[in-house]
Amino acid sequence: xxxxxxxxxxxRSVLRRQIVRHRxxxxxxxxxxxxxxxxxxxxRRQFFLLLxxxxxxxxxxxxxxxAFAYDFADMKRFDPANRLYGVTYFVVQPLIALVTVVGQTLxxxxxxxxxxxxxxxx
Numbered sequence: 513x514x515x516x517x518x519x520x521x522x523x524r525s526v527l528r529r530q531i532v533r534h535r536x537x538x539x540x541x542x543x544x545x546x547x548x549x550x551x552x553x554x555x556r557r558q559f560f561l562l563l564x565x566x567x568x569x570x571x572x573x574x575x576x577x578x579a580f581a582y583d584f585a586d587m588k589r590f591d592p593a594n595r596l597y598g599v600t601y602f603v604v605q606p607l608i609a610l611v612t613v614v615g616q617t618l619x620x621x622x623x624x625x626x627x628x629x630x631x632x633x634x
């Protein structure tokens with residue numbers, strides 16, 4: 513991770529913290545993809561597939577954010593009108609949140625039903 517020499521020292525430390533933060537976000541998204549994929553393979557419940565899709569989409573957002581944090585100048589050359597940034601954060605992010613909420617709601621419903629089923633068997 514080398515930052516341009518022309519960047520001021522205090523800005524350089526902020527950029528390094530942003531890059532570290534985005535790397536952690538990407539690692540957390542990869543973990544959640546693995547977690548929900550494992551749950552889907554084990555249970556074959558469709559809501560886990562929703563959570564896998566939302567985690568994959570969130571990983572895409574984290575990668576876009578990391579690209580902007582790592583090399584903002586190149587990203588501005590690649591996307592001068594900020595269309596990619598605008599679409600990912602103002603269109604895709606709310607859709608990901610909606611898919612995640614639906615998946616988590618179905619997960620909680622399934623857990624509560626399994627709990628009540630188990631409690632009536634006693």
